[in-house]
Amino acid sequence: xxxxxxxxxxxxxxxxxxxxxxxxxxxxxxxxxxxxxxxxxxxxxxxxxxxxxxxxxxxxxxxxxxxxxxxxxxxxxxxxxxxxxxxxxxxxxxxxxxxxxxxxxxxxxxxxxxxxxxxxxxxxxxxxxxxxxxxxxxx
Ligand code: ZN
Numbered sequence: 324x325x326x327x328x329x330x331x332x333x334x335x336x337x338x339x340x341x342x343x344x345x346x347x348x349x350x351x352x353x354x355x356x357x358x359x360x361x362x363x364x365x366x367x368x369x370x371x372x373x374x375x376x377x378x379x380x381x382x383x384x385x386x387x388x389x390x391x392x393x394x395x396x397x398x399x400x401x402x403x404x405x406x407x408x409x410x411x412x413x414x415x416x417x418x419x420x421x422x423x424x425x426x427x428x429x430x431x432x433x434x435x436x437x438x439x440x441x442x443x444x445x446x447x448x449x450x451x452x453x454x455x456x457x458x459x460x461x462x
Pocket of ligand 1: 410411412426427
């Protein structure tokens with residue numbers, strides 16, 4: 324990973340083989356970013372996408388192995404059990420120009436991944452919601 328700081332934001336370049344969610348989480352931990360937003364693009368392989376099935380109260384998972392474009396990556400950073408947690412969603416573009424999208428559990432960088440991480444002032448925490456089992460923003 325390479326990065327530069329610009330005011331309250333960081334521009335990151337992840338290298339092939341890096342895992343995106345772990346990289347964002349580790350970066351936030353290292354920089355003590357307790358609250359923030361993330362956006363990005365690039366390409367990925369071995370992505371694990373999630374879809375939250377409300378009736379079943381669980382994530383359905385799909386692993387996507389071929390290289391895909393990261394058309395859009397959006398996320399936020401908040402504290403979960405005292406440590407920065409990155410909540411990330413992506414839209415992926417396939418070789419035949421179809422789109423796949425969902426919650427990003429993990430994704431390995433293929434060619435590159437370019438991220439903008441903006442630190443927000445203060446801290447935001449997540450708390451587990453009893454009804455859904457999800458860790459919701461505690462605002
Ligand atoms: Zn999600």
